[in-house]
Each structure stands twice: as C-alpha cells, then as structure tokens.
Amino acid sequence: MASTHLKRTSLYDVHRAAGARMVEFGGWEMPVQYAGIVEEHHAVRTAAGLFDVSHMGEVEVFGPGALESVQRLITNDAARLIPGQGLYSPVCLPSGGIIDDLTVFRLTGDRFLFVVNASRTERDFQWIAEHTRAATARDRSADLALLALQGPKAQSILERLTRADLTRLASFHFTDGLEVAGLRCLVARTGYTGEDGFEIACAWDAAPALWSALVEAGRPHGLAPAGLGARDTLRLEAGYMLYGNDIDETATPLEAPLGWTVKFDKVAFIGREALLAQKARGVARKLVGFEMQGRAVPRHGYALQAEGRRIGQVTSGTFGPWIRKSIGMGYVERAYAPPGTPLQVEIRGRLEDARVVKLPFYRRS
Amino acid sequence: MYPKDLRYSSEHEWARAEGGRVRVGITRFAADRLTDVVFVELPAVGAKVTYMQPFGVVESVKAVSDLYSPVSGTVVEVNAALADTPEVVNSDPYGKGWMIVVQPDDLRELEQLMPVEKYLGLIGEPAT
Incomplete structure (x- = not known):
C-alpha cells in the first residue's frame, strides 16, 4: 500500500510530538510505540495506558426493525441488551466464516452502534447495509474518534474528568452523552487488554483535547501513552482474537474459541445453518493457545507439528512481556487441542517444543 | 551513541578489534529499530562465521532479524548471559549486549x- 494513501487520525500530530514511531495498520498510519512496547505493556498491567484507536470503524443501525436487523447480522443475542449495554459478537457469512468480530452497543430501543475493525470497516458497512431491511445503516467512522484508557488506574484517572459515578458502570455497559473534560463522549467499560478500562468515543476533532486531558489527569497515576505494539502483546496475553491473524472469512466461531458467542436458540441469523451443521459433525480444527518451552518466538504462519507431522499453523505469537514466556495461538487438528498436548513449532527449520495451554495466558486477579 | 573505536556494517552490526580478536554486537540504531529484544540465537563456540553472512538471529516482541557477521573466522566466545537477559541488547548494545x-x-x-x-x-x- 502506498504510504501516500494512508489515513491519519486527528491525533497524528500529537503522536508525532510525543515521539511515537508510526506504522501502517489496516490502511492507517498509527503509533506502534512511544517509549517501548514492553514498558507500555507493563504500564497497562500496573497503572494505565492510553491508546488512540480512532482507526476503528463505527456503523450505526437505526430505525424500525433495527433489532431484527442486528439479530440477523450477529451470532450473539442482542435482544438481551437494554439501552446502555453492549456485547461482543462475530458477524458471519452464510458459510459460517467470520466477516468481522465487533462490539455492538444498544444506544436506544431501535438504535445500535457497531464498533468494528479498521481493516474491515468498508466490508462491514457494505454487508450491514445489505442486510438491514427496514432499518438504516450509517457509517459514522469519519465522525467518531475513539480512545482506550486501560489498566487498574483507569477508573481513578477518568473520575478526575467527569462527575459521573463510574463505580456504577459495569463491564460492557456504557453511558452516552457523558461529559469528560467538558467534551461530550460515549464512555464504555470495554477493552482489549485484559485489564479494567474504558473506551471513550468523542467527536473526531475533539480527540486532541480529550487526549491531553487524560494524559494530564493520568500523570500522577503513571499513565503512559501506548501504541499498537503493546495493544497486540496485551490482547495476546489476554487471549483475544485479532481479525486477519487469528480469524477471517475461512474460520468459524466454533473453530475459534468463540462458541460462547453463537446463540443457536435465538432468532435465525446469517450463518446459523452452516454453524449448526458444523457443530453436529464436530469441528476438524480448533484454535488453541500454546506456550513455548524456550524463548524462541512463534510467529504468524509458522507450522505446528505433533507426532512427526504437520497438524496446524500459528496465527499469532509473541514474547508475553508480563508473563515472560513465548506464547502463541494457532489452529490444530482437533485431536491435538486438549490442554497439555505437546506440540512443536517449526522455527527457522528447527522444531521447538511447546505445549497447549488453556486460554487466556493472563487473567487479572 | 555510536563509539568512534568501532567499525560498522551496513546491516547494523559493530565490530571491535581486541588484540587479535573481534567482538561483535548490534548498534544502538538496530536495537532501537527492533524494539525490545526478547531472544537472541547465537552459534556455538567453534562455529565458522563468514563476512556478511548470517550467524544468528535476534527477536523482539514485534519482529525477527538475522545477524550478519562483520568478519570471517571462528567463534571463540558467545555471550551466554543473553539467554536470560536479552534486554541488555537494548540497554547496553556496546557493552553487556555483545554477542560473539x-x-x-x-x-x-x-x-x-x-x-x-x-x-x-x-x-x-x-x-x-
């Protein structure tokens, strides 16, 4: 992709001024790190980190029949959401392959907001628009900036900037129209790091003011600006899927560890028949987590072996900065999926020992 | 940041003549660009290395890169401490972060x- 076509968030100049190293991600020029990935990762686990995730897309579905449309589009059950609640769900093709994984927020009875992966925004919007019958789909990605404030100190920091009682905001709940540092925001208790935290949406051009206010309020709490590098190592330790690496249109939620998001007993949804059939016959492969015995790092695309033959492929891997182990995720033949199964990862022509472990690698205490 | 007594390769290794021997590592620039180093794979003592051919691998959380030998010869020492503390490649690339x-x-x-x-x-x- 030519660098001249990369999109920039409204925080681009702020990142550059903070000394960020920028990289291409999903068509955007984004900060990969400021002080360093490991330092930022530790800041999020022990204090707090602030991420610009404005590259993510937002699609609103509203009008009569909005719930019916959302229910047809996602595998999880949006009918159980009251306004002010959200959930995580895949959106599937009729084949059961995953078009995207996203968060759905119920704004009002007949208004929903989808927060989607940057690289999938266009695909999602087209798909959603095609499948909203009476309701309307609107791409709001250009209007909304999104910041993620994550870590054990996230609540203490945000409390300094708003009068709302954040102790009453439970996980996967949100408040729309909340004033944060005098700016109108949607504040959700969600994240992608394995820590407590918030994702805060505001008007695109308001993001620099919101960012500065959060950095200022966070300084006494040890807040660090954090880039996509730490976002990736944090989500991997927490066992979250990265679209395009771990899941894509060739993988189903039942193969990925997302079976819990498929609600067969709700109304019909796209992909239901294929997933039901796959469930009945059993999946041929499963995505598992594994730990390396040594330090060599498994990477996307490396072969997985067991009993002397190839049985799968690595989808994500890193050295976990907090757990201090080389870890990975990948698809393996079902017989090799149980925790404790010995595997080998082919790294630079050598077989390095690994062992299947239960996800996540890290769970906050 | 870049000591004057070293010689530098186009692949960002440094070489320091010590008597008749040559100590080898990677530069500050390479260490910064790699980001946090988490694993270094080095040859065994006695292995042959060749000018500007790979002799090992350095891995960061983000990426894996080959190490190129700035000189041909025989490995007589390897930095075994890097197995447990690879981060010294970032913090002290010309000192504790030496490789072979x-x-x-x-x-x-x-x-x-x-x-x-x-x-x-x-x-x-x-x-x-």
Missing part, C-alpha cells in the same frame, strides 16, 4: 567496514 567474539581469518577484513562518520551518514544521524 571471533578469531578472524584476516583482521584486515575490518577495513571493509564503515568508520563511525560513514555509518552515521547511513542511518541519517548528524556526525558528532
């Missing part, structure tokens, strides 16, 4: 490497 010591076949090979001023030009840093 080579008994060179021909010490004059080092003349093909860059002096510091030329290396600074390569990485776009102002000369000191």
Whole structure:
C-alpha cells in the first residue's frame, strides 16, 4: 500500500510530538510505540495506558426493525441488551466464516452502534447495509474518534474528568452523552487488554483535547501513552482474537474459541445453518493457545507439528512481556487441542517444543 | 551513541578489534529499530562465521532479524548471559549486549567496514 494513501487520525500530530514511531495498520498510519512496547505493556498491567484507536470503524443501525436487523447480522443475542449495554459478537457469512468480530452497543430501543475493525470497516458497512431491511445503516467512522484508557488506574484517572459515578458502570455497559473534560463522549467499560478500562468515543476533532486531558489527569497515576505494539502483546496475553491473524472469512466461531458467542436458540441469523451443521459433525480444527518451552518466538504462519507431522499453523505469537514466556495461538487438528498436548513449532527449520495451554495466558486477579 | 573505536556494517552490526580478536554486537540504531529484544540465537563456540553472512538471529516482541557477521573466522566466545537477559541488547548494545567474539581469518577484513562518520551518514544521524 502506498504510504501516500494512508489515513491519519486527528491525533497524528500529537503522536508525532510525543515521539511515537508510526506504522501502517489496516490502511492507517498509527503509533506502534512511544517509549517501548514492553514498558507500555507493563504500564497497562500496573497503572494505565492510553491508546488512540480512532482507526476503528463505527456503523450505526437505526430505525424500525433495527433489532431484527442486528439479530440477523450477529451470532450473539442482542435482544438481551437494554439501552446502555453492549456485547461482543462475530458477524458471519452464510458459510459460517467470520466477516468481522465487533462490539455492538444498544444506544436506544431501535438504535445500535457497531464498533468494528479498521481493516474491515468498508466490508462491514457494505454487508450491514445489505442486510438491514427496514432499518438504516450509517457509517459514522469519519465522525467518531475513539480512545482506550486501560489498566487498574483507569477508573481513578477518568473520575478526575467527569462527575459521573463510574463505580456504577459495569463491564460492557456504557453511558452516552457523558461529559469528560467538558467534551461530550460515549464512555464504555470495554477493552482489549485484559485489564479494567474504558473506551471513550468523542467527536473526531475533539480527540486532541480529550487526549491531553487524560494524559494530564493520568500523570500522577503513571499513565503512559501506548501504541499498537503493546495493544497486540496485551490482547495476546489476554487471549483475544485479532481479525486477519487469528480469524477471517475461512474460520468459524466454533473453530475459534468463540462458541460462547453463537446463540443457536435465538432468532435465525446469517450463518446459523452452516454453524449448526458444523457443530453436529464436530469441528476438524480448533484454535488453541500454546506456550513455548524456550524463548524462541512463534510467529504468524509458522507450522505446528505433533507426532512427526504437520497438524496446524500459528496465527499469532509473541514474547508475553508480563508473563515472560513465548506464547502463541494457532489452529490444530482437533485431536491435538486438549490442554497439555505437546506440540512443536517449526522455527527457522528447527522444531521447538511447546505445549497447549488453556486460554487466556493472563487473567487479572 | 555510536563509539568512534568501532567499525560498522551496513546491516547494523559493530565490530571491535581486541588484540587479535573481534567482538561483535548490534548498534544502538538496530536495537532501537527492533524494539525490545526478547531472544537472541547465537552459534556455538567453534562455529565458522563468514563476512556478511548470517550467524544468528535476534527477536523482539514485534519482529525477527538475522545477524550478519562483520568478519570471517571462528567463534571463540558467545555471550551466554543473553539467554536470560536479552534486554541488555537494548540497554547496553556496546557493552553487556555483545554477542560473539571471533578469531578472524584476516583482521584486515575490518577495513571493509564503515568508520563511525560513514555509518552515521547511513542511518541519517548528524556526525558528532
């Protein structure tokens, strides 16, 4: 992709001024790190980190029949959401392959907001628009900036900037129209790091003011600006899927560890028949987590072996900065999926020992 | 940041002549660009290395890169401490972060490497 076509968030100049190293991600020029990935990762686990995730897309579905449309589009059950609640769900093709994984927020009875992966925004919007019958789909990605404030100190920091009682905001709940540092925001208790935290949406051009206010309020709490590098190592330790690496249109939620998001007993949804059939016959492969015995790092695309033959492929891997182990995720033949199964990862022509472990690698205490 | 007594390769290794031997590591520029180093794979003592051919691998959380030998010869020492503390490659690239010591076949090979001023030009840093 030519660098001249990369999109920039409204925080681009702020990142550059903070000394960020920028990289291409999903068509955007984004900060990969400021002080360093490991330092930022530790800041999020022990204090707090602030991420610009404005590259993510937002699609609103509203009008009569909005719930019916959302229910047809996602595998999880949006009918159980009251306004002010959200959930995580895949959106599937009729084949059961995953078009995207996203968060759905119920704004009002007949208004929903989808927060989607940057690289999938266009695909999602087209798909959603095609499948909203009476309701309307609107791409709001250009209007909304999104910041993620994550870590054990996230609540203490945000409390300094708003009068709302954040102790009453439970996980996967949100408040729309909340004033944060005098700016109108949607504040959700969600994240992608394995820590407590918030994702805060505001008007695109308001993001620099919101960012500065959060950095200022966070300084006494040890807040660090954090880039996509730490976002990736944090989500991997927490066992979250990265679209395009771990899941894509060739993988189903039942193969990925997302079976819990498929609600067969709700109304019909796209992909239901294929997933039901796959469930009945059993999946041929499963995505598992594994730990390396040594330090060599498994990477996307490396072969997985067991009993002397190839049985799968690595989808994500890193050295976990907090757990201090080389870890990975990948698809393996079902017989090799149980925790404790010995595997080998082919790294630079050598077989390095690994062992299947239960996800996540890290769970906050 | 870039000691004057070292010779530098276009692949961002440094070489330091110590008597008749050559100590090898990677530059500050390479360490910064890799980000946090988490694993270094080095040859065994006695292995042969060849000028500008890979002799090992360095891995960061983000990426994996080959290490190129700035001199041909035989490995006589390897930095075993990197197995447990690879992060010293970032914090002290010219000191504790050294990687191997080579008994060179021909010490004059080092003349093909860059002096510091030329290396600074390569990485776009102002000369000191």
